Amino acid sequence: MKIIGIDIGGSSIKIGLIKNKRIIKKYYIPTNKKTLLDDIIKSFDDNKINLKNINSIGCAIPGFINHKKGIITLSGNLDWKNFNFKKKFEDKIKKKISIINDANAAAYGEYWAGAGEKYNSIVFYTIGTGVGGGIIINDKLIFGSNGYAGELGHGGNFQNERKCSCGLNNCLEPFASAVGIEKSIKEITKKNQKIINVVDKFLKNDKLILKAFRKSLKPLATHISIMETAINPDAIIIGGGPSNIGKPFAKLINSLVKEKQLDFIHKKTPILIAKTKNDAGILGAAYWALKNN
Ligand SMILES: [Zn+2]
Incomplete structure (x- = not known):
């Protein structure tokens, strides 16, 4: 089972391909607020990640996140307010996306694999x-x-x-x-x-x-x-x-x-x-x- 973990920061986006709790591929792309989702999708191709082989995708995002609905209530760093990130992203790639606050994600990362x-x-x-x-x-x-x-x-x-x-x-x-x-x-x-x-x-x-x-x-x-x-x-x-x-x-x-x-x-x-x-x-x-x- 392969999973993609995406950590969106104010200046760069870290993307990792994970199998059995270990990162088997990792790269960074710059954060461009306007083209962010398209940049991430393009990066999958550039890095030879075939979404057909991916079971699920998770995104860590700074700010107040409604993780149930997949909505970013407020992210000051990324200029998002009441932005339906999950739906926008899912519509583009036809895969299920989960979102979580970045500090919470770090806690989970350390708990799961640290x-x-x-x-x-x-x-x-x-x-x-x-x-x-x-x-x-x-x-x-x-x-x-x-x-x-x-x-x-x-x-x-x-x-x-x-x-x-x-x-x-x-x-x-x-x-x-x-x-x-x-x-x-x-x-x-x-x-x-x-x-x-x-x-x-x-x-x-x-x-x-x-x-x-x-x-x-x-x-x-x-x-x-x-x-x-x-x-x-x-x-x-x-x-x-x-x-x-x-x-x-x-x-x-x-x-x-x-x-x-x-x-x-x-x-x-x-x-x-x-x-x-x-x-x-x-x-x-x-x-x-x-x-x-
Ligand atoms: Zn305080």
């Missing part, structure tokens, strides 16, 4: 410009009543220094996002430094760099400790740019969670680094398509 492969229930956090995520319980992604489940970066009272881009004052996102971590690094070291340029210092236990990371990740750790008792997942998985630091990054988060959770609960909930990296969206979109087939 660090979550051997677990049934996970909470996935992705740390990028913002903080997003996804919650999977017994193989089911939790969408919630109105589709907002997994918006892990917002709401609550996790810090009281930085206003969030969503308008609230106490979200964890302005601290734990990559942007937030870099802000803490600047505050504490008095220097503008990208995360990628301080990885060496992090690994060598540089005091100021660790202090900055600790400051930024404490609100995330508080959130994780809440999820550990709210959901009691098999594992917590961390993805996104800063997670490329690897195990020491997970270890630091783990030590911060330990301060906020009962030992016997925290010890049974491993905090893992995501494995599928940039392929999470493709894999998750494919798994979503498979489940909807």
Whole structure:
């Protein structure tokens, strides 16, 4: 059985052909908002993908998605509002299409073919410009009543220094996002430094760099400790740019969670680094398509 997973981003579209949970072909095309669907269809021909051999197609899309109806309620990145993506695409290629929000897709990808492969229930956090995520319980992604489940970066009272881009004052996102971590690094070291340029210092236990990371990740750790008792997942998985630091990054988060959770609960909930990296969206979109087939 072959599935196509498509991860639509603001500047490029990643397309993968998947068989037995593994990507057997992968390529990128640029995102052109006006010709997007035709570009994707043309790319199948260009890359010798015969739709006759494809069982299902899944698309990961940034924004608010009505996954049941296949309608994009709002995608700021792609200028779509109440756009019936599923119908438009299906009319053109005569194949069933499934759509899902990109952060949710990444959670599913990591669950299906990444660090979550051997677990049934996970909470996935992705740390990028913002903080997003996804919650999977017994193989089911939790969408919630109105589709907002997994918006892990917002709401609550996790810090009281930085206003969030969503308008609230106490979200964890302005601290734990990559942007937030870099802000803490600047505050504490008095220097503008990208995360990628301080990885060496992090690994060598540089005091100021660790202090900055600790400051930024404490609100995330508080959130994780809440999820550990709210959901009691098999594992917590961390993805996104800063997670490329690897195990020491997970270890630091783990030590911060330990301060906020009962030992016997925290010890049974491993905090893992995501494995599928940039392929999470493709894999998750494919798994979503498979489940909807
Ligand atoms: Zn917020």
